[in-house]
Amino acid sequence: MTSPVRAPEPEPLMPIRGVQPSFDDLGTPLRDITFCIVDLETTGGAPGESGITEIGAVKVRGGEVLGEFQTLVNPADPIPPFIAVLTGITNLMVASSPRIDSVLPAFLEFARGCVMVAHNAPFDMGFLKHDSLVHGYDWPDFAVVDTALLARRVITPDEAPNCKLGTLAKLFRATTTPNHRALSDARATVDVLHGLFERVGSLGVQTLEDLQTFSSRVAPAVRAKRHLSETLPHAPGVYLFTDDRGEVLYVGKSKDLRNRVRSYFTASETRTRIGEMIGIATGVRGIECGTSLEAEIRELRLIAEHKPRYNRRSKFPERQHWLKVTVEPFPRLSLVKQVKDDDAGYLGPFSSRKTAERAMAALHEAFPIRQCTARMSRTPQLSPCVLAEMGRCVAPCDGRISADSYGEFVTALRTALTADPTPVVEALDRRIDILSADERFEDAAVHRDRLSAFVRSSARMQRMASVTGCAEICAARRTDDGGWELHVIRRGRLAAAGISPRGTDPRKYLDMLRASAETVLPGIGPVASASPEEIDLVLRWLDQPGIRLVEMDGTWTCPISGAARHLTRLDNSHSEQHQHPTERRRRMRPVGPALTPR
Incomplete structure (x- = not known):
């Protein structure tokens, strides 16, 4: 049961104390599992096109046979002669046998509660599932073991030339010789299964969970570390x-901690760097979370805090780039790495300097403010640069424009950053149209990318500013079991998260969450209280269907004339008329839905 109230803790990384796990925690021992070993004979190899002619099954547990099931089945179509020769089953033999729709209920009852086993299981399971669906029977969610697949992982070519049932029956000295009759082949498969269990048992496979994730490609040293997951919950x-010094090597999240960590010690994990990490790791610590959003945000914070060497993303949220409208007599655009409380205008954050430079170029296309870096007084006496001669700068350097007139351009620029980017969009659209008409498609694509960088960053900043401007947002969503998933968000930062179980008053749980939630003070800029990635995660969760806003302290809204309204058009325009033919297959990557006024 998830704890009803859980608030993010400043230091959530205390190691879990050692406990004595129960047998349930360790997995289901193979000796306690009831297996149903099944074999089919059919008229061909494709379900739906061919029919089942015989079903044979043996139920075993702990090496003891509990029962057998065998019946011929009328496939409703003639049996091909070569199938009759192979299996010995003729049309006369099945003429009076029941159809598969009459056989399935009895077989499903026989196999109920078992783990299904077959040699080349996809073939047998495919026929049984197909016929169950066709005739309206619910196919149980059986766990399945494929003895052919398991044999390929443990049998070497020196021991057997192939992994056919007959070959394996000889290798393991089965008491029954397979002869293409269903029950005989199922009995032979029982002996093969037990022989394979002896092989994998010496490699540490003792439970069903071990068997399902077993692969001979996993190094013994890696497989031996599976116990690191045993103290983790299914939550x-x-x-x-962590390594032997306690250094955090890798941070991840999952809906099921134990199953996810166990997967690192199986053949499903193929990443080279993660394999190296597993070789170094000596421990795993788990932090149970009440909601998926809490898990995602905890992961981000822990990666930023520890900067694990084997994580590739989110390690340096402090590495941000901003465009700043400087505060001086003749302001200009400057690329900076942090926001200050200096009454300047800012656009960002950008994940890379290159993207920030593209957005800056888009703004310079629309507003002819100076691009030089020299400090200027209110009465400058400098020589104009080449941009002034080209008409791309109003040249305040030689005094041809007053500070007040220049300030009108700056005011329009700051408005474009925070409220209405239309002047930038129109200026770039005109430039792209001219270049396209001259068939300068590569240059048009450069301007298109500049426009995209500006509009997307502006829309993102407006979305983030809308939620960070709210002192508190309390939101809820129904869980699958009828409870409520509750979040307290303060200035864009997740301050508390928890689950109100079904049948309880969610308002009381929400009040408890608010009382224990993290205090978040206002800061400078739209991402002062949390990393941009965290704010994006919060916004993505709030945008999901079914989210209910319970309480709000502040105004959560984006400007109607803001950048978000240009995103859809930006994704679709310039795709054909402004691109070189070789570029027309290229499309802008879509972004998440814009935050609409609430």
Whole structure:
């Protein structure tokens, strides 16, 4: 049961104390599992096109046979002669046998509660699932073991030339010789299964969970570390791999901590750097989370805090780039790495300097403000540069424009950053149209990318500013079991998260969450209280269907004339008329839905 109230803790990384796990925690021992070993004979190899002619099954547990099931089945179509020769089953033999729709209920009852086993399981399971669906029977969610696949992982070519059932039956000295009759082949598969269990048992496979994730491609040293997952719960949360010095090597999140961590010690994990990390790791710590959003945000914060060497993303949220409208007699655009409380205008944050430079070029296309870096007084006496001669700068350097007139351009620029980007969009559209008409498609694409960088960054900043401007947002969403997922968001930062169980008063739980939630003070800029990635995650969650806003302290809205209204057009325009033919297949990557006024 998830804890009803859970607030993010400043230091959530205390190691879990060692406990004595129960047998349930360790997995289901193979000796306690009831297996149903099944084999089919059919008229061909494709379900729907061919029919089942015989079903044979053996139920075993702990090496003891509990029962057998065998019946011929009338496939409703003639049996091909070569199938009759192979299996010995003729049309006369099945003429009076029941159809598959009459056989399935009895077989499903026989196999109920078992783990299904077959040699080349996709073939047998494919026929049984197909016929169950066709005749309206619910196919149980059986766990399945494929003895052919398992044999390929443990049998070497020196032991057997192939992994056919007959070959394996000889290798393991089966008491029954397979002869293409369903029950005989199922009995032979029982002996093969037990022989394979002896092989994998010596490699540490003792439970069903071990068997399902077993692969001979996994190094013994890696497989031996599976016990690191045994103390983790089957619950959503964050996990941290650590080395023998306690250094955090890798941080991840999952809806099921134990299953996710176990997967690192199986063949499903193929990433080279993660394999190197597993070789170094000596421990795993888990932090259980009440909601998926809490797990995502905890992961971001822990990666930023520890900067694990094997994580590739989100390690340096402090590496941001901003465009700043400087505060001086003749302001200009400057590329900076932090926001200050200096009454300047800002646009960002940008994830890379290159993207910020593209957005700056778009703004210079629309507003002819100076691009030089020299400090200017209110009465400058400098020589104009080449941009002034080209008409791309109003040249305040030689006094041809007053500070007040220049300030009108700056005011329009700051408005474009925070409220209405239309002047920039129109200026770039005109430039792209001219270049396209002259068939200068490569140059048009450069301006298109500049426009995209500006509009997307402006829309993102407006979305973030809308939520960080709210002192508190309390939101809820129904869980699958009828409870409520609750979040307290303060200035864009997740301050508390928890679950109100079904049948309880969610308002009381929300009041408890608010009382214990993290205090978040206002800061400078739209991302002062949290990283941009965290704010994006919060906004993405708030935009989901079914979210209910319970309480709000502040105004959550974006300007109607803001950059978000240009995103859809930006994705679709310039795609054909402004692109070189070789570029026309290229499309802008879509962004998330814009935050509409609430």
